[in-house]
Amino acid sequence: MLWSCTSQRDAAKTITKPVSFVVTPDWARNAVIYEVNTRQFTKEGTFDAFAAHLPRLKDLGVDILWFMPIQPIGELNRKGTLGSYYSIRDYKAVNPEFGSLDDFKNVVKKAHEAGFKVILDWVANHTAFDHIWIKEHPEWYNRDENGNIISPYDWTDVADLNYDDNPALWDAMIEAMKFWLTETDIDGFRCDVAGMVPTAFWEKARKELDAIKPVFMLAEDEGQRDLMVNAFDANYGWEFHHIMNSVAKGEKNVTDIWKYFAKEDSLFPPSSFRMMMTSNHDENSWNGTEFERLGKGAKAFAVVTYTIPGFPLIYNGQEVALDKRLQFFEKDAIDWEKASDFTNFYRHLNELKKSNECLWNASNGGSFTPIKTDLPAEVLSFVREKNGNRLLVFVNLTDREQTIHFEDKEIAGSFTDQFSGLTVEIAENQPLILPAWGYLILK
Structure with a gap:
């Protein structure tokens, strides 16, 4: 990559760029990722109802379907009526709200037949308070000075796992991940708060998962460079996302974008992907829709995410200009009947991504000058x-x-x-x- 300022180039040279030894699946080289919130995707909120949308998503031109967590949700300390997807009670089961394990297998099978790849959201940092491990392996959890199992941050519906000196926990977690590869034939994982779990765990997991089938691994993290060396293919472009929000408000400008790239280019292996997005489940529910944050610039910033180095995300509903914050703990279905020019807009961006090699992901793409x-x-x-x-x-x-x-x-x-x-x-x-x-x- 080339930069607009000599001082920016010199600053970047002070940081040694890491090298990645991850072998990214060839199918990811120009892929667009699409996030599926099963609960809110349809009125039914089931896998079967979602499957009816596969032809539409194929026409839209997305490639990787990322399912938010689909496991049973804890009841103890539950938030809201239905609870958070990220409070998992059983790693090897399916939330009956969405259907059965066979229903999910059927969705994966149909998705593969249509040419999609499927990755599953994985929550390795914490479990629900009524997960069986709480009773069977209480030593696997972090505790306060009074011996009480603690939650990370203010996430009061989940119990914080302790990976220090607990090799049995590492093995159990990896075995659970293998279950989804062998039983449902998914193609990888998006790993929640990946930086809060030891890098060595992810490296061990990647090696063992790749031995079953080549996987694609996306880290919800941006701060830990070492995750991208032997564990993950891609991570989040969180900082860039927040810069876009600030530019839309007039608090930053294009010069801040170039400063970001001068730094980013030096931090990560050239073969690794940064996921670029104007929305996702966190931003939509907690910080506002793309229209609240980006206003009339929503399309302009989407164009940016598709044309800069990285790979773009569409959060379900963006293709029909979703203009409401989807509730996180309650039922709140997307209205797919609303006509929107955003559908053709995203379809066209996806076509441009595929047909122009210079826009392909990471080092598969071209120079950026x-x-x-x-x-x-x-x-x-x-x-x-x-x-x-x-x-x-x-x-x-x-x-x-x-x-x-x-x-x-x-x-x-x-x-x-x-x-x-x-x-x-x-x-x-x-x-x-x-x-x-x-x-x-x-x-």
Whole structure:
């Protein structure tokens, strides 16, 4: 990658870039991930009801279906009526709210037949307070000075597991993960708060899981670089997500985006993926919908997540412009009948992702080079290029129309806008006008 500022490059050089020894499945090289909240996905909230949407999701163009936790939810200290998916009572069972184990196997089978891959949310850091391990293996839990099992943070519905000097816990947890690979044929895991569990555990798990079948592992973490060396293929682009939220509010600007990439490029192995998103289950339920946080810039920021290095996430409902916070502990179904131009918008982004090698994930994609303009703080401008496949991207990240003048003669030429199909001329003495939150992807 190339950066717009020498000082940023020099700062990045002070950090030694790690090397990844993870072998990422080939099918992930240009994949788009889609998060499934089974409870809220349909009025029924079941696997069978979800399966009816597979043809629609295939047409949308997503590749990896990430199911939020599907195991039985604890009743002791439960939050709300239905409880949190992340308070797991039994790692090897299915929440009857969603259906049976056979129902889930059927969904995975149908998904595979349609060309999808399936990963399951895995909660290794904590269990429900009525998990059988509480009675059978109380030594596997962290306790306070009075000997009481504790919760991590203020997550009062879950009990904190202790991985220190508990090899039997490591083995039991990995055996539970293997169960889902062998019994349901899933393709990997999204691992909740992965940084709160020892890296050595994840490395052991990855090795044993890969021995069964090649898996894709996504870490809900961004701070621990070592997770990406021998355990995970991808982690979260949390910092970038929060920068986008701040840019939308006018608290940051495009220069902060370039500072992020100067740092990010030095932190992680080039073959690892950063998951980029404008929403997910946490943001939607707790911090607001994309429209609350990003306003009229929701599409512009989505374009950014699809065209920068990384791989993009769609949270269920975004493709119909989901504009409500889905309740986390209660039933709150998505309305799929609402017509929205976001459906075609995301379908088109997914097509662009697949058909342009320069946009593929991580090191599978192309170079990422800033374009010099007179609006470095207002318009995110860059070139992606690989093997002759070249795209110019311009995104106005302000609520005002911007007139762009170019300082780089090498980008001059006649291009086709990948959204409208119109011809766009780029020349040194010919300004380019972008409306508020406007964007162009030129080829």
